[in-house]
Amino acid sequence: MNNERGSSLLLVLLVTIIIMTLGLTILSVSIGGAKRTEIRYDTTDAIYSAMQNMDKVILEFKNEINNIDLKIYNNKALYQVKLNDVVNQLKSNHPVGLTITDITADFLEDSTNYEHNYYSRVYKLEYEAKDQRDNQYDAVKTITRQIILSPTPSFLEYAVGSFGKEDDEGYLTINGSANIQGNMYANVLTLSNYANYKDDSGASTMPTPYSAFDGSAFVQKRLLLRSSPTDTPIGYEAIRLLSQPVDSSYFYKNNRPTFMMNSNDFVEIDFDATYDKKEDQLSPLDSNATVVTDGSEPNIIITNEADLLHNSEDWIVIDHPSVEFFSGYTPFNIDKNIYVNGDLTIVSEKEVSIKGNIITKGDLTFQVQHAPISYDGTAIVEGNINILGNDDETVVEDDEVNFNAVMFAKGKGFISNTNIAGLDDKQLVLLTKEDVVVTRINEFASFAPPDEDTDIFNYNSPASLKAFFYTDKSAIMYGVGSNFFIHGGVFAKKSLEINAIRGNIIKGYTLLKPSPIDQTGKKSRFTIIHDSSVLTSQLDALPQVDRLRFIVGEVTIN
Template structure:
């Protein structure tokens, strides 16, 4: 019995010792964990504080440059040494940095292209002693402010259906968001159910915001408060609300076109290259082979045939119509003045900063333009229009089946209405174009049967975007529903916003590598291009 109790005491002692060991190990482990956690918290806190400090320093540097620009802008004229003033400003801001930041500038445009000035300024702030840096690049540019947004409306902004916008959006009027895509079949408009639109960026609305619905062909609209949380009810991807005190001065399109309309003072003395006559009918002068004319030239009407290749080493005046067909090619080292209409295919090459003025209508189809175009009436654009330039039109522009394969950015600027429809019809893969559409009147773009991705932006008064998501066809396909003679992919709500058949993606190149002929202003604005942390 005595041995038994002694054995039990021995077991108890072992258990007590094991318990003490476990507690000790746990205590050491918890202490180690606590120490490591505290180190992690301290490191994380230090990292956050370092980043906040770097952001404050970056904001300070940006504000100094912005303040400097506000002082420079009132002094600018057409003859101002703009680049010199920007350089002096950046040097002064660098000198006041106290070693906290550094700014390096790169001049990308020096005014040689019709008053386009652009300087990319890269700001660098050191985050910590390990070499981590905060880097931000901004563009200091004379390009108009409207080109810093994916979409601007000087009136109401109507979003019918599931359009997808990436970049900042501004509307001077009301914004109306509807979860139905609008389209036309025959002479009748239809509305097909889809999701609400998506904006991946910041939104400024000077008027009110309304969400819409349709019940038995009756529209109903509900006003929505201006905050991101409430906007989630009328956007498939809700933007961040940002109140900007921005105003946009419309481009004086008619005045710009009128400035280009005057013939050269000595135009009536240009050598006249006549016409062909058949049975007393006067026909246009036609070129089907290669020809070169030294100096200026004047025609009644001019046709460049499919195999024609005409070069004029001066200005060209056409006192009638101009036609370039098929693979025809016209090269002019001066300006071109056309008193009537122009029908343009093939290729037109102009010298740097030179242009073509067309007093009548311009019909463009599968055409390459190296230069600028000014149209006093309307322009109809079909198929390929390859250029890295700007077309101005007075009364209207209609765009169908547009492609821009040159790699440049096409800018269309109009006083009248712009309508973009029937582009890349019923295809599942979007057609990508680099373009900016600007209208002082209404701008209307369709992405229902069309499937279009615009890398650039839009401006109108008002703007209306109409879109569906996924597949669209004229005949039934698997998992589809019909409306107005078209068939649409089911589960519109479940499709990603990027599956929209109308996407507008802001393109930074409009600021730091602008197309030829893009409108400028006599002031310098600043736009953030890119920001990142690096070692």
């Protein structure tokens, strides 16, 4: 009996010790959790405070930049002094936690003396988030924003758009069911649920769902909504869009844009002045040049074996009305600037690679036959720019031109039967005085699979056109037979019309018309995803205006 009582006492003591230990452990965990919660609150407060301070810095920075008139600071050395003063003042106003670094050189192929050669700048702003523990400030996170200062026109900031100051300018029409990721800009924006197209029987229309958007729509005058080609559109004045939501039925799967108005902040491009300025900058008149003149032949054909390609000076100047570079037998490589007093056609039976500036007093044509063409440079073209692939309908379209280029044409732009890829992960920026036509891109190509992803803007395939297109006139694009995927943007001063359907399409004398229900859930045949990297990847070649754009990048917290 005594042994049983002793055992019971030991058991009670053991249970008591276990309970006390568990209690102390729970208490310790609770205290530690409370402490960690307190630290988390401190960290959150510190990050919030740092972000507020960063916003103040950006506002001060922007106000100072808006006061810089490039007409006054046309001397880039004085401009650099002014920028240094602005940055130093910001650091003085925020002596604790703020770091400002000029990272412009990271985006230039040749950063030699860039401070005195370019207006564009890229700054990295960092602000340390600090919390106070035991009366000491500890850095816990760093808030980072990228700021781009660029004297570039505003159209580069939009996926699609149309704007001009005249009454007949600024008309953006999106017919059918496109996917547009990025901001839009227009005086008048029209959306419809049918697509215009042309087949062998003539012009027609096809009913579709409406378009899907991921971004903001800056509408300056009005929004028009159509449900058939003959109906009276429903109209919303721009100011009304800010307070009255548009019915979700006008947007594919409720993927609607955020409607906004803009202050007088849109910076247009003066095409003629920009063209003349670029031509003056690139002119070979003061450079070493090899001059070729042959008036006896109607067309000069130059192959890769030609001595002038390898033995010439900085410029090859060809005084002839029609010149052809032809890679018929071996790859064609040239690392010179080219001036042609007439038309220049570049034909690729074998691979062609050209690095250098091009000036032509006639048309410039890239003609892909059986091998890709690569071009790295700036082109100034008095006539039209043509980018053409092989139009053989019996083979899969695999023609490709690779660009790291900014090209200006006083005539038209015509792109057909070819893909445009980015050279060195960059892109083409094409600006024309007259209309732009982009046609027969991946014509009647089928999606595999045709069903869209849960995120309808998620594309795993490479863009078929890595480019920005701008025209001082008008552009019409058809994503019906063609299959467009543009990583860049399209902008027209007068008017831009986009037509699009969803899913696969079968070629015939007349196109079979899938119903809007059958198109729902399918990938769009016209997709644009805005490429914001153009402002840094083409930093030294973009067209310039007389005022700086202040462009703020996304927030990162590390």
